[in-house]
Amino acid sequence: MPTSWADSVSAAENLAAARPRSSYVPPHLRNRPPSTDPPAHASYAGPAASVQDQSGYGGPNVGGSRWSGPRNDFRSGYGGGGGRGGGWNNRTGGWDRGRDREANPFADDDAEPFVEPENSGINFDAYEDIPVETSGDNVPPPVNTFVEIDLGEAVNLNIRRCKYVKPTPVQKHAIPIALAGRDLMACAQTGSGKTAAFCFPIISGIMRGQFPRPPRPRVAFPLALILSPTRELSCQIHDEAKKFAYQTGVRVVVAYGGAPINQQLRELERGVHILVATPGRLVDLLERARVSLQMIRYLALDEADRMLDMGFEPQIRKIVQQMDMPPPGVRQTMLFSATFPKEIQRLALDFLSSYIFLAVGRVGSSTDLIVQRVEYVQETDKRSHLMDLLHAQRANGSHGKQALTLVFVETKKGADSLEHWLCMNGFPATAIHGDRTQQEREYALKSFKTGNTPILVATDVAARGLDIPHVAHVVNFDIPNDIDDYVHRIGRTGRAGKSGLATAFFNENNSSVARSLADLMQEANQEVPAWLSRYAARSSHGGSKNRRGGNRFGGRDFRKDSSFNRGGVTDYYGGANMSSGYGAPGGYAAPYGGAGVTSAWD
Numbered sequence: 001m002p003t004s005w006a007d008s009v010s011a012a013e014n015l016a017a018a019r020p021r022s023s024y025v026p027p028h029l030r031n032r033p034p035s036t037d038p039p040a041h042a043s044y045a046g047p048a049a050s051v052q053d054q055s056g057y058g059g060p061n062v063g064g065s066r067w068s069g070p071r072n073d074f075r076s077g078y079g080g081g082g083g084r085g086g087g088w089n090n091r092t093g094g095w096d097r098g099r100d101r102e103a104n105p106f107a108d109d110d111a112e113p114f115v116e117p118e119n120s121g122i123n124f125d126a127y128e129d130i131p132v133e134t135s136g137d138n139v140p141p142p143v144n145t146f147v148e149i150d151l152g153e154a155v156n157l158n159i160r161r162c163k164y165v166k167p168t169p170v171q172k173h174a175i176p177i178a179l180a181g182r183d184l185m186a187c188a189q190t191g192s193g194k195t196a197a198f199c200f201p202i203i204s205g206i207m208r209g210q211f212p213r214p215p216r217p218r219v220a221f222p223l224a225l226i227l228s229p230t231r232e233l234s235c236q237i238h239d240e241a242k243k244f245a246y247q248t249g250v251r252v253v254v255a256y257g258g259a260p261i262n263q264q265l266r267e268l269e270r271g272v273h274i275l276v277a278t279p280g281r282l283v284d285l286l287e288r289a290r291v292s293l294q295m296i297r298y299l300a301l302d303e304a305d306r307m308l309d310m311g312f313e314p315q316i317r318k319i320v321q322q323m324d325m326p327p328p329g330v331r332q333t334m335l336f337s338a339t340f341p342k343e344i345q346r347l348a349l350d351f352l353s354s355y356i357f358l359a360v361g362r363v364g365s366s367t368d369l370i371v372q373r374v375e376y377v378q379e380t381d382k383r384s385h386l387m388d389l390l391h392a393q394r395a396n397g398s399h400g401k402q403a404l405t406l407v408f409v410e411t412k413k414g415a416d417s418l419e420h421w422l423c424m425n426g427f428p429a430t431a432i433h434g435d436r437t438q439q440e441r442e443y444a445l446k447s448f449k450t451g452n453t454p455i456l457v458a459t460d461v462a463a464r465g466l467d468i469p470h471v472a473h474v475v476n477f478d479i480p481n482d483i484d485d486y487v488h489r490i491g492r493t494g495r496a497g498k499s500g501l502a503t504a505f506f507n508e509n510n511s512s513v514a515r516s517l518a519d520l521m522q523e524a525n526q527e528v529p530a531w532l533s534r535y536a537a538r539s540s541h542g543g544s545k546n547r548r549g550g551n552r553f554g555g556r557d558f559r560k561d562s563s564f565n566r567g568g569v570t571d572y573y574g575g576a577n578m579s580s581g582y583g584a585p586g587g588y589a590a591p592y593g594g595a596g597v598t599s600a601w602d
């Protein structure tokens with residue numbers, strides 16, 4: 001009997017190796033020991049449903065009826081093709097052929113080129129005391145271990161390959177909610193494992209589900225759609241999802257702008273269960289009729305508040321509401337972010353059905369793992385101040401090496417110019433922003449990640465979601481106008497239980513965020529300089545962007561606000577007609593998404 005993860009991984013690999021290669025194994029029987037009984041009928045029952053049957057991972061059935069709830073009843077009937085023989089994976093060139101050639105997504109994991117000796121090791125105990133709030137009807141109880149969550153043997157094996165020992169707090173709560181088929185709006189701090197929180201239930205659901213054969217050839221019919229705001233983030237989610245879905249038979253494909261579309265079309269033609277995409281490229285594919293959303297059962301918006309703000313909202317509405325995607329209640333919708341302004345929560349009602357709101361930590365708060373410093377620096381002194389910081393950092397670093405430092409600026413021009421200046425002054429720097437070609441962007445990111453160019457100057461295009469190990473320091477050379485952007489930027493360090501440092505250069509130009517910055521720092525147990533408190537006191541009367549106002553724990557699901565019910569919406573937790581009255585133009589636009597917000601994005 002396997003006694004450790006390593007044992008069970010190698011046992012499973014041996015089992016796979018021992019399987020006779022010559023005889024044809026139908027896709028739905030792959031990953032199953034030879035003795036397992038064949039299914040009663042030939043309908044497609046998810047790529048690796050059989051894996052579940054032999055898992056031994058029964059565990060308590062968290063969420064009780066999650067596999068037989070009304071949503072799943074509906075799903076199995078959706079499209080009316082559940083009983084058709086063969087299933088959609090059997091079409092010519094289907095994903096199952098690709099599965100035989102599935103590259104090992106873990107192959108590079110142990111060859112980390114840049115290793116920072118201090119501060120390695122994941123310390124999720126740091127998250128244990130975080131307050132958690134859930135609201136909504138019949139919230140499924142959280143779990144404490146992955147074993148309790150019935151994700152199936154293949155996914156459990158991948159969890160071990162990822163070296164995840166136990167679920168993070170957001171995973172403990174969000175995974176059972178998602179497995180129960182519930183819509184979810186989840187807010188949890190940067191670097192706390194949200195990607196896995198929405199990927200695991202999607203993969204598991206696809207493995208267990210009954211889905212009809214896709215109706216047309218040469219058109220991709222994904223079952224799940226994961227949207228994210230940037231190309232790099234979509235690629236990262238794709239990489240992660242491929243790890244979680246390795247050898248499950250669930251096929252994950254990514255589509256994003258700036259890369260040749262033909263290659264992406266070819267990938268899509270080979271079949272896709274989970275499509276990870278940026279909105280612009282997806283709209284293109286939909287308009288070319290190469291992707292249909294008609295079979296979507298799962299919709300996840302990562303960085304959901306960003307996806308629903310002014311820059312992306314029209315595209316998201318087009319994708320979700322104006323094409324052929326099943327409506328809320330038919331599909332399962334999950335929104336994740338570290339920040340969720342109330343205006344956006346309100347807007348999100350249009351996409352959700354009877355959802356559960358989950359907040360792990362304070363909504364929009366940063367993690368205590370990040371030491372935040374704010375320094376008063378005049379505009380003209382910023383460069384020399386940065387140079388001092390970098391010099392000091394190099395002197396303190398191991399072997400005189402520059403630690404990975406991410407420097408955020410407001411504009412693309414500013415990024416180019418600072419990169420140039422740093423290089424001229426002997427600091428190995430590169431830059432990433434929306435005017436660079438995709439190739440340049442990818443090269444910059446890679447060079448930074450590997451430590452070849454340990455300073456990355458970036459606009460907000462790199463602010464959200466990117467999980468770059470060993471980022472020691474985030475410098476807000478220009479402080480963003482919106483405090484939520486600040487939260488995401490500094491969240492590039494202090495991830496997965498590790499600590500990090502964030503320094504912001506503050507001056508008169510930033511007085512509009514003084515209050516929210518001081519509040520945020522206080523919430524995260526950071527030392528607030530007296531001069532910043534004075535700025536905050538001065539600016540506390542104005543500033544529509546100041547959405548904080550102290551500790552808001554306990555009142556953050558906006559449905560709990562009295563204004564929610566005053567808006568004529570009486571169904572408190574997501575019954576019919578919740579969206580009425582909120583589609584009015586200007587409902588949220590004024591306080592959110594100023595002119596500068598979209599400039600740095602794709």
Ligand SMILES: Nc1ncnc2c1ncn2[C@@H]1O[C@H](COP(=O)(O)OP(=O)(O)OP(=O)(O)O)[C@@H](O)[C@H]1O
Binds near residue numbers: 165189196338464
């Ligand atoms: N249960 C776990 N155990 C150990 N590490 C984990 C676990 N879950 C996730 N991680 C790791 O934690 C890191 C951060 O995860 P992830 O990128 O999903 O965070 P996030 O909450 O989406 O952050 P952001 O808000 O910045 O997008 C990743 O490197 C991921 O592999």
